[in-house]
Amino acid sequence: MVEHFKIQNLSFAYPTANGKKALSDVSLSIRKGEYVVLCGRSGSGKTTLLRHLKPELTPHGKRSGKIYFDGILLETLSAHDQAAKIGYVLQDPDDQIVTDKVWHELAFGLESLGCAPQTMRARVAEMACYFGIQDWFHRNVTDLSGGQKQLLNLASIMAMQPEVLILDEPTGQLDPIAAADFLNTVRKINLELGTTVIISEHRLEDVFPYADRALVMDGGHVIADGSPRSVGKLLYEQNHPMRSAMPTPVRVFYGTCKTENTEGMNSTDNCPLTVREGRNWLSAAFPAPPTIRELPTVDTDEAPAQTALSLKEVWFRYEKNAPDVLRGVNALVPTGSLFAVVGGNGAGKSTALKAVCGICKPYRGKIKLFGKAISQYKSAELFHGCVAMLPQDPKSLFVKKTVAEELSEMTGDKELQAQIAALCRITELSDSHPYDLSGGEQQRVALAKVLLTEPRLLLLDEPTKGMDSSFKESFADILTQLKARGVTVVMVSHDVEFCALHADLVGMFFDGQILTVDTPKRFFGSNCFYTTAANRMSRHLFQNAVTTEDVIELYKLNEGVIR
Amino acid sequence: MRQDAFSNYHPAVNFLFFVGAIVSCVMIQHPAYLLAGVIASGIYYLLLNGRSGWKTIGALVPLFLFLTVINPLFNTSGVTVLFRVFGRPYTLEALLYGVCVASIFVVMMLWMGCYNKVLTGDKFTCLFGNLIPSVSLLLVMVFRMVPNLIRKTGQIGGARRAIGKGAGGASLKQKLTAGVTILGTLTAWTLEGSVMTGDSMRARGYGTAKRRSFTVYRMTAADWGMLTVLLGLLGTVVGFAIGGSMTATFVPQRSIAPVSGINLLGFAAYCIYLLIPTVLHIQEAIWWNISRYRI
Numbered sequence: 001m002v003e004h005f006k007i008q009n010l011s012f013a014y015p016t017a018n019g020k021k022a023l024s025d026v027s028l029s030i031r032k033g034e035y036v037v038l039c040g041r042s043g044s045g046k047t048t049l050l051r052h053l054k055p056e057l058t059p060h061g062k063r064s065g066k067i068y069f070d071g072i073l074l075e076t077l078s079a080h081d082q083a084a085k086i087g088y089v090l091q092d093p094d095d096q097i098v099t100d101k102v103w104h105e106l107a108f109g110l111e112s113l114g115c116a117p118q119t120m121r122a123r124v125a126e127m128a129c130y131f132g133i134q135d136w137f138h139r140n141v142t143d144l145s146g147g148q149k150q151l152l153n154l155a156s157i158m159a160m161q162p163e164v165l166i167l168d169e170p171t172g173q174l175d176p177i178a179a180a181d182f183l184n185t186v187r188k189i190n191l192e193l194g195t196t197v198i199i200s201e202h203r204l205e206d207v208f209p210y211a212d213r214a215l216v217m218d219g220g221h222v223i224a225d226g227s228p229r230s231v232g233k234l235l236y237e238q239n240h241p242m243r244s245a246m247p248t249p250v251r252v253f254y255g256t257c258k259t260e261n262t263e264g265m266n267s268t269d270n271c272p273l274t275v276r277e278g279r280n281w282l283s284a285a286f287p288a289p290p291t292i293r294e295l296p297t298v299d300t301d302e303a304p305a306q307t308a309l310s311l312k313e314v315w316f317r318y319e320k321n322a323p324d325v326l327r328g329v330n331a332l333v334p335t336g337s338l339f340a341v342v343g344g345n346g347a348g349k350s351t352a353l354k355a356v357c358g359i360c361k362p363y364r365g366k367i368k369l370f371g372k373a374i375s376q377y378k379s380a381e382l383f384h385g386c387v388a389m390l391p392q393d394p395k396s397l398f399v400k401k402t403v404a405e406e407l408s409e410m411t412g413d414k415e416l417q418a419q420i421a422a423l424c425r426i427t428e429l430s431d432s433h434p435y436d437l438s439g440g441e442q443q444r445v446a447l448a449k450v451l452l453t454e455p456r457l458l459l460l461d462e463p464t465k466g467m468d469s470s471f472k473e474s475f476a477d478i479l480t481q482l483k484a485r486g487v488t489v490v491m492v493s494h495d496v497e498f499c500a501l502h503a504d505l506v507g508m509f510f511d512g513q514i515l516t517v518d519t520p521k522r523f524f525g526s527n528c529f530y531t532t533a534a535n536r537m538s539r540h541l542f543q544n545a546v547t548t549e550d551v552i553e554l555y556k557l558n559e560g561v562i563r
Numbered sequence: 564m565r566q567d568a569f570s571n572y573h574p575a576v577n578f579l580f581f582v583g584a585i586v587s588c589v590m591i592q593h594p595a596y597l598l599a600g601v602i603a604s605g606i607y608y609l610l611l612n613g614r615s616g617w618k619t620i621g622a623l624v625p626l627f628l629f630l631t632v633i634n635p636l637f638n639t640s641g642v643t644v645l646f647r648v649f650g651r652p653y654t655l656e657a658l659l660y661g662v663c664v665a666s667i668f669v670v671m672m673l674w675m676g677c678y679n680k681v682l683t684g685d686k687f688t689c690l691f692g693n694l695i696p697s698v699s700l701l702l703v704m705v706f707r708m709v710p711n712l713i714r715k716t717g718q719i720g721g722a723r724r725a726i727g728k729g730a731g732g733a734s735l736k737q738k739l740t741a742g743v744t745i746l747g748t749l750t751a752w753t754l755e756g757s758v759m760t761g762d763s764m765r766a767r768g769y770g771t772a773k774r775r776s777f778t779v780y781r782m783t784a785a786d787w788g789m790l791t792v793l794l795g796l797l798g799t800v801v802g803f804a805i806g807g808s809m810t811a812t813f814v815p816q817r818s819i820a821p822v823s824g825i826n827l828l829g830f831a832a833y834c835i836y837l838l839i840p841t842v843l844h845i846q847e848a849i850w851w852n853i854s855r856y857r858i
Contacts, residue, residue, distance in 0.1 A: 054766060056762075056765040056766055057762055057765065057766060079768070079770075079771040080768065080771050080772060082768075082771075083766070083767060083768025083771050084768065087766075088766040090759060090762060090763060090766075092756070092759055094711070094756070095756040095757075095759035095760050095763070096759060096760065096763040097707065097760075097763075098703075098704060098707065098760060098763065098764055099703045099704070099706075099707055100684060100685070100703055100706035100707040101685045101703075103777075103779050104685060104703065104777070107777035108764075108767055109767035109768055110777060111774050111775055111776060111777050112764075112767055112768040112769045112770070112771060112772065112774060113768045113771065113772050114772035114773050114774065114775050115775065116775075117775070117777065117778075120775075120777045121777075124777065138779075140710075141707065142707075142710040142711070142714075153763075156767065157766075157767065160767065160768070354721070354725075357724075357725045359721055359724055359725060379727070379729070380727065382727070383725075383726060383727020383728075384727060388725060388726050388727070389722075389725035389726070391718065391721070391722035391725065393718065393722075395748075395751075395752050395755070396715070396718045396719045396721075396722040396723075396748065396752070397722050397723070397726070398748060398751070398752075399744050399747055399748050410726070435751065435755055449726065450726055453726055453727055459725070
């Protein structure tokens with residue numbers, strides 16, 4: 001028996017969906033020890049499918065078809081076996097944790113299964129060592145970082161020694177470094193213990209190349225199933241929207257293929273998946289150094305725009321005896337630009353935003369908004385038509401029962417409401433409860449609320465967290481439209497790729513200061529580690545090519561020269 | 564938290580000590596014993612809290628004086644009249660009794676402060692987890708919830724201020740409305756989170772079998788030894804107390820059992836009992852200092 005899961009003609013509809021199927025006629029089998037990545041846009045049925053593999057979490061609704069686990073019907077599995085053999089990690093690192101101490105959380109599953117104390121002791125010790133938790137074993141879970149929390153959730157499930165590990169967008173709330181760390185651990189579990197892994201992810205860059213198999217879902221159907229390379233090829237042949245979520249090397253490869261004769265398209269065996277493969281593939285394509293190394297920069301040296309925001313030597317700390325979080329921040333943000341601040345976790349990026357909108361009061365330094373010091377503004381003046389901030393978690397803004405009520409809380413102006421709703425593409429959601437929306441939709445409703453104060457300076461705190469690639473594109477569209485209206489946007493983000501594509505200026509936040517502000521091309525072009533995948537795979541041949549489009553264009557230009 | 568030798572003993576040992584110390588301080592109203600209690604609890608409190616402990620002690624002094632002075636105003640019995648307040652006698656005996664009651668209060672506060680530092684939430688659940696599994700799990704979840712709620716409240720408040728919906732400088736009515744709004748958001752958000760927590764619990768087999776509590780604490784030989792010592796000392800104290808060597812009455816007439824002769828034995832047992840955590844703490848500090856010099 002090598003099949004771990006066998007799904008036969010599974011269809012499912014939620015009771016409230018008026019017969020619209022969340023899953024339709026899904027049939028697949030997953031072998032033991034396989035590492036399967038499940039991709040698809042938000043709302044394509046990934047979570048619904050994954051939850052069907054864990055009976056305790058299966059949603060209620062109309063369902064047909066059969067699921068076998070290890071050759072027996074999944075429903076007939078005993079409650080104990082279901083809990084112990086199928087591990088399930090959810091998205092939110094915080095809400096999954098039940099107890100207050102790390103050691104207690106590790107033991108939670110074992111306690112529930114009623115293990116003997118000696119067994120518990122041994123298993124907990126083993127897990128703490130394997131996951132490197134020893135150092136924070138006795139801590140309170142409140143003191144952990146998001147990445148540590150999610151690692152703890154994984155360890156707590158692994159302590160029950162499951163045969164299958166199911167992960168539903170486990171890194172959605174983590175920063176890129178913590179996410180890569182977490183995904184490496186998952187891969188290690190798969191390689192070293194042979195545990196079957198089924199994972200759904202937006203951040204394919206770190207998962208896709210290592211998976212044995214990729215599944216793509218769309219509208220409740222599984223539309224592609226095969227090795228990562230063949231799935232990439234299939235998506236490009238079909239021109240499927242999901243291709244924008246593929247890792248950068250794949251996008252560059254197929255982006256350059258289009259102009260070539262189709263035989264290049266057929267040889268998918270050499271499609272690069274990782275940055276390393278991408279580099280080698282580019283090197284092979286250009287045995288001699290390419291003649292055109294850099295795209296012509298369009299120098300729009302207009303008269304420098306007016307300054308919307310200026311920070312001068314801003315110092316701040318939260319408590320008298322606490323260390324300084326902001327240590328002399330200097331920045332100038334021109335009007336109508338998108339200014340992105342990137343940098344590590346807990347560096348103080350969010351604090352800088354709070355200082356700009358007056359929530360944190362610096363003890364030294366000057367902050368000027370549109371040429372006027374922030375202390376000169378009255379509170380009502382400041383937050384109406386001047387500055388507003390979109391918080392990291394959109395849920396902290398929801399106070400009403402429907403989206404329409406949320407919008408009317410901000411202003412009585414119906415015309416403005418309709419206009420902003422159209423801009424944020426939430427017009428058709430106006431009767432829904434905010435909590436029934438998907439993450440990306442919630443983000444846009446929150447943005448609409450913030451925009452109803454008609455800010456000239458919009459502050460965004462990690463706006464792309466947990467968004468899938470198509471949501472990111474429409475979010476970028478909204479930002480572009482706002483900029484066209486003369487709104488200045490300051491954004492702090494971990495999302496290097498997004499900043500490279502859409503920002504006008506990028507600054508690095510480090511050690512309480514904003515360092516090296518430059519255009520994304522020059523900023524990421526001169527970085528070697530902290531840069532986009534496109535830049536990392538092409539920097540030995542091209543200069544300042546930071547986006548996928550840059551690399552593709554340079555490739556084509558040089559090809560033209562050769563011919 | 565700073566290292567404390569007594570805290571490293573099994574929770575049962577910690578718990579027994581504090582129950583003994585607090586109950587005895589309330590039951591025995593003998594001045595000598597109370598003085599011992601004040602000194603022992605004060606020193607241990609300072610050892611546990613360091614410099615910040617002085618603040619609490621500083622705050623307890625006026626409270627002590629207040630309780631002392633106020634007692635004779637209500638309790639007018641006693642033979643030695645010092646002076647009269649509004650025609651009512653203010654007696655020496657009642658004043659002394661006030662000292663006694665105030666000391667009991669101070670000692671209790673100090674022991675409670677130490678208890679909080681030594682017996683953390685997880686130690687408590689370790690003690691009572693197997694007796695009442697569901698209640699202890701509930702407690703643990705509450706310990707988890709409270710900091711979460713505080714954090715979320717801050718987040719919501721900050722988010723609303725940043726869109727100009729804060730309550731700063733507004734009237735009381737506006738402040739109340741703002742508070743209610745935050746509470747509403749907090750409730751909805753927390754409920755949504757608890758659905759996830761429920762999923763996570765069921766996913767890890769909650770309710771599939773009889774729960775057994777896991778604990779990181781084990782009773783070692785040293786724990787059993789310390790437990791025996793504590794029980795022995797407590798037994799001695801109780802024995803002497805029944806024998807009447809610790810009785811003290813103040814009103815209407817002072818009659819305090821003398822601390823001399825055989826009674827000294829009971830007093831010594833009581834002092835040793837109360838000073839055990841302090842001695843362990845200091846002993847450990849000295850031991851580390853010596854071993855540091857050896858290196």
